Amino acid sequence: MKRSSAIITIFKKELYRFFKDRRTVVAILLPGLLIYVIYSVMGGAFSDQFGVDNEFKPNIYSVNTPESIKALTASAEIELKDADSGQQEEIKTQITDENCDLLIIFPEDFDKKVAEYDPTSGTEAPGIEIFYNSASTNSTTAYTMITSLLDSYESSMTNKFDVNHSADIKFDLASERDLTSAIFSMLMPMLLIVLLFSGCLAVAPESxxxxxxxxxxxxxxxxxxxxxxxxxxxxxALSLLALISGASSTLGIILSFPKLMGGAVELNGAVYSVTDYLLLAIVILSTVLVLITLTSIVSAFAKSVKEANGYVTPIMIIAMLVGVSGMFGNGASSNHMLYAIPLYNSVQCMIGIFSFDINLINIIVTVAANIVLTALGVLVLTKMFNSEKVMFNK
Amino acid sequence: MEEIIIVKGLTKTFILSAKQQKIEKTNVKVRTAVNNLSFSAYKGEIFGLLGPNGAGKTTTLRMLATLIKPDSGDALIDGYSIVNQSGEVRSKIGFLTSELKLEEFFTPNYLFDFFSALHGIDSETAEKRKKEMFSRFGIDKFAEVKVADLSTGMKQKTSLCISLVHNPDVIIFDEPTNGLDVLTAKVVTDFLVSLKNEGKTIIVSTHIFSLIEKLCDRVGIIIDGGMFVCDTLENVCQGKPLEDRFFDIYSDYCKREDKEI
Structure with missing residues (x-):
């Protein structure tokens, strides 16, 4: 029979097997969906936990409030309730119980003492005491609001020069492109390797x-x-399935990423060109071939799916470590020879692509090395299929 | 008569693992499953391999089916060597054993098409053969039911059809009626007879005497991996029931080897 028709027959059967079975479809697509849901929920929870509510009105008591501070807080729309020195202990208990946010104690005649104080005299400066509760988010927020207000009041009194004072000028010159590339080149190689490997794990041992x-x-x-x-x-067939699984997970991450970061970082995948994505796709494709070949060989050694999953786990850890290695170091390696090392080459190529530092020779070496390795893997797998010891060991 | 299967000095040994040695309470590391086995089967006959469990019947058939390789010796099936031309041998034979399972997720209909394609049969011929085989075995009634949901008898019928998708001239059948109810067993034995009438050559292995008596033209008795008797059923039986003759032969062997029956 024609060689190609046997390959196509097996290919179609494997796809049919996975796509017709609801359980395997779920196993392939569920990770992506889960990642999206979990990251979105986590992102939501983070912003609830740490985000500052614009409507927040702190409950602050103040003793001996000077006129200058009254004016300052009024302009910042922060209400300070006057309290007597005798109420101090009661208010402190309320702060501990989270019924009240802050107690500020100014020295008597604060404004006068401040005006008379000479920093060069060596004597102690007039002190303000602020009592707060670090376990309460509201109290911590109120503390930050008041201290920054007081800090800016203090610096305004001795103001000699300003740094980046104007709010209208954009001082951070990092472009959207730079930010995206910095974050993508750090995180994506590891995520892609791990997610592609998970895709392989979902299909190769089973098949x-x-x-x-x-x-x-x-x-x-x-x-x-x-x-x-x-x-x-x-x-x-397994490579295609692993790619679909990996793509689903990657999509889950990319879609939920802005939610996870709570809008703190502006990421825009559109900074990359079609060519960048095309090169990335080629690198990913060759990486999946290597990963599937590797997991298939290990699975062929195993007597059962359970055993295969056990054998593959250490390889997964190594792959993760290689992925993590991309998070450190300074950009993609420039030594062409290093691109012959499987997995490492993929991570380095991805870093190169994401940080706009594309070196075509490195990508060619990577893809060639991965294809050669896959071909060798096919030979090994064929030998294993031919070996009665491997195929019929019980 | 044309010799379509020629087996010459097949030998197969297995290495026993430490665990197997312990289970079988032996220090022997290598077990000879088949020992210098030779026989021939003629075109258009049913040849029976008879022997107790562990005699080497299944190992012999697995070597003929190219699933495992002999340590030494060779066999020619329709002129092709099982050692050097295993691909050609596989296209000539149909092998059926309980060891070969069908993927439970698929339907008989899908599996028939899949294996026809792997055998390189054009879809028109495959479709025609599928119709014929499925109606013969009544598979058409459950052709779209997943194998997992079929009864043992239905599974066996499906396996039988699928192992013969390519209409092979030589059929190797390991324990054909094992685990089947009497009705399905009859369907299978009747089918073997009809295959023989079509001029196919069939080798069956079994330890059921009545099956050999009913089906086989010639019989080979295997004990401890060696061929003891290989002749026509008539000559082997010498007027006695096969069961009695087998025990005569077996007790002769035991006396010679100084073993207990």
């Missing part, structure tokens, strides 16, 4: 060790179809 465990692979081995065709058909 190879599972078929061995259930005795169905022997039914295929008894046909005249070449074992190498069976190996190629499986690797191609």
């Amino acid at each position: 190879i060790a599972g078929e061995k465990e259930r005795g169905t692979i022997a039914s295929m081995l008894i046909t005249p179809a070449k074992r190498s065709d069976i190996a190629i058909g499986k690797i191609l």
Whole structure:
């Protein structure tokens, strides 16, 4: 029979197997959906927890409030309730119980003492005491509001020069493009490697060790179809499935990323050109081939799906470490030889693409190395399919 | 008569793991499953391999089906060597054993098409054969039911059809009626007879005497991996029931090897 038709037959069967079964479809697509839901919920929870409510009106008591501060707080729309020195202990208890946010104690004749104070005299400056509760978000917020107000009041009295005073000038010259590239090149390689690997884990052990465990692979081995065709058909189909799974997870992350960051960082994937995405797709495709080949070989060794998952876990950890290695270091490596190392080459290429530092030679070396490795893997898998010790070990 | 299967000195050994040695209370590390086995089967006959459990019947059939390789020796099936031309051998034979399972997720209909494609059969021929085989075995009634939901008998019928998608000239059948109810077993044995009438060559292995007596033209008795007797059923039985003859042969063997029956 024609070689291609056996490969296509196996390829179609694998896809049919995964897409017709609701459980496997869920296993492939669920991680992406889960990531989206979890990140969105987490992002929402973070902003609830730490975000400052614009409508927040702190409950602040103040003893000996000087006129200058009254004017200052009034302009900032912060209400200070006057209190006697005798009420101090009662208010402190209220702060501990979170019924009140802040107690400020000014020295008597604060304004006068401040005006008379000479910083060069060496004597102690007039002190303000602020009591707060660090376990209460409201109290902490009120504390920050008051201290920054007092700080700016203090610096306005001795103002000699300002730094970045104007609110109309954009001083941070980092473009949207730079910000996106800095964050993407740090996070995405690791995330992509881990998510692609998870995709492989969802399909390879089931398709190879599972078929061995259930005795169905022997039914295929008894046909005249070449074992190498069976190996190629499986690797191609599983790679496509792993890509779909990886794409679903990546989409989940990208869509939920702004929610997770609570809008703190402006990320825009549109800063990358079509060529960048095309190169990224080529790198990802060759990486998936390597990962699927690797997980398939390990799965072929295992007697059961459970055993295969056990064997693959250490490889997953190594892959994660390689992914994490991309978060440190200064941009993509420039040594062409390093791009022959599988996984490391993919991470480095991704860093290069995300940080607009594309080196075509490195990408070519990476893709070539990955394809050569996949071809070698197909040979190994074919040998394993031919080996009765591997296929029929019980 | 044309010799379509020629088996020459097949030998197969297995290495026993420490665990297996412990279970079987032995220190022997290598077990000879099949020992210098030779026989021939002629075109258009049903050849029976008879022997107790562990005699090497299944190992012999698995070697003929190219699932495992012999340590030494060879066999020619329709002129193709099982050692050097395994691909050609696989296209000539249909192998059926309980060891080969069908993926439970698929339907008989899908599996028939899938295996036809792997055998390189054009879709028109495959469709025609599927119709014929499915109606013969009554599979058309459950052709769209997942294998997981079929009864043992239905599964066996489906496996039988699928192992013969390519209409092979040589059929190797390991324990054909094992685990089947009497009705399904009869369908299978009747089918084997009709295949023989079509001129196909069939090798079956079994330890059921009546099955050999009913089906086989010739029989080979395997004990401890070696072929003891290989002749026509008539010559082997020498006028006695096969069961009695088998025990005669077996007790002769035990006396010679100084073993207990």
